[in-house]
Amino acid sequence: MRGSVVITGGGTGGHLKVADAFIEEFNKRGIPVIFIGSSNGQDKQWFENDKRLKATYFLDTKGVVNKNAFGKVTSILNIISKTNYCLGLFSKYNVKTVISVGGFSAAAATFASIVKLDCKLYIHEQNSVMGTLNKVTSKFATEVFSSFIKTSIIKDYPVSNEFFDLGRIRDKVNTVAFFGGSQGAIAINNFALKLAPKLNDMGINIIHQAGKNDYHRVKEEYAKLNIDADVFDFSKEIPLKMQKADFAVSRAGASTLWELCANCLPTFFIPYKHAAGDHQFYNAKDLKDKELCFLQREEELREEEFFNAINSDIHDISKRLTSSINSNVVALICNIIVQNNKK
Numbered sequence: 170m171r172g173s174v175v176i177t178g179g180g181t182g183g184h185l186k187v188a189d190a191f192i193e194e195f196n197k198r199g200i201p202v203i204f205i206g207s208s209n210g211q212d213k214q215w216f217e218n219d220k221r222l223k224a225t226y227f228l229d230t231k232g233v234v235n236k237n238a239f240g241k242v243t244s245i246l247n248i249i250s251k252t253n254y255c256l257g258l259f260s261k262y263n264v265k266t267v268i269s270v271g272g273f274s275a276a277a278a279t280f281a282s283i284v285k286l287d288c289k290l291y292i293h294e295q296n297s298v299m300g301t302l303n304k305v306t307s308k309f310a311t312e313v314f315s316s317f318i319k320t321s322i323i324k325d326y327p328v329s330n331e332f333f334d335l336g337r338i339r340d341k342v343n344t345v346a347f348f349g350g351s352q353g354a355i356a357i358n359n360f361a362l363k364l365a366p367k368l369n370d371m372g373i374n375i376i377h378q379a380g381k382n383d384y385h386r387v388k389e390e391y392a393k394l395n396i397d398a399d400v401f402d403f404s405k406e407i408p409l410k411m412q413k414a415d416f417a418v419s420r421a422g423a424s425t426l427w428e429l430c431a432n433c434l435p436t437f438f439i440p441y442k443h444a445a446g447d448h449q450f451y452n453a454k455d456l457k458d459k460e461l462c463f464l465q466r467e468e469e470l471r472e473e474e475f476f477n478a479i480n481s482d483i484h485d486i487s488k489r490l491t492s493s494i495n496s497n498v499v500a501l502i503c504n505i506i507v508q509n510n511k512k
Contacts, residue, residue: 178275
């Protein structure tokens, strides 16, 4: 494959997990990878000292959405400046391929790939509702990959192999896991605490990711209820937590949703209602329409619906989840990119 590959995008964990999957696959193939992200967001935490990368660049870029007129103009001018900077990097490293995983971090390198005529742009859209940047740039892309867009030639999501490796078919519910993300989700935390006494009476164990902001309150509430729950704020062992569970309650960000699918874990989704374009609801709805999950909005939460869910045919859902996602999607996408690069 000619030249180096640029992986760009991030800001949040969902984008960065996908970036990490691409970095790992190209690294296996001996293809040099450069990561271009932002100094604002989580990008540095993920990749600043990553030895798999030939080089890393974290640009002082910020989003344009939800800003006033002055803020928008300032951000746009900054993106133009950083786009010119990226063009210089592309020449330095002989970049012929750019893969954008979305987020404001991707703007400068993505626009640079469009301006540079001998450079191919590929986009991975994680969500059911396309992000603002991807809407603008997708018409210039050689391919847009998505697990939700019907025209995508590969309709799967990059998920770490450990979620597949630790997956299993569930037969009945002995343990319920509540996943609100590393930041936590008050709605899920409160719902879990309401359900906890009855779950405890039923002999069902509880695993609960409460998030760093609400961890102490949640931990104390379980103590008051005299319930011995596995409560944590953040863990790098989420695949193991999923493996122990027979049913989950979760937000519906794309990464988490597909990780749960890979693990064959039946899930009751409670989407984050302020997600851009209500994408978490539509992410989960895509699965709900195939009868592969349960779904309720925060404002409609009812305990009765939850208990109906855990008493349903868990085995059937878990079994059908095994064919909901492909385990080698990153390799398949990279095959297409490498082949196109030879043309």
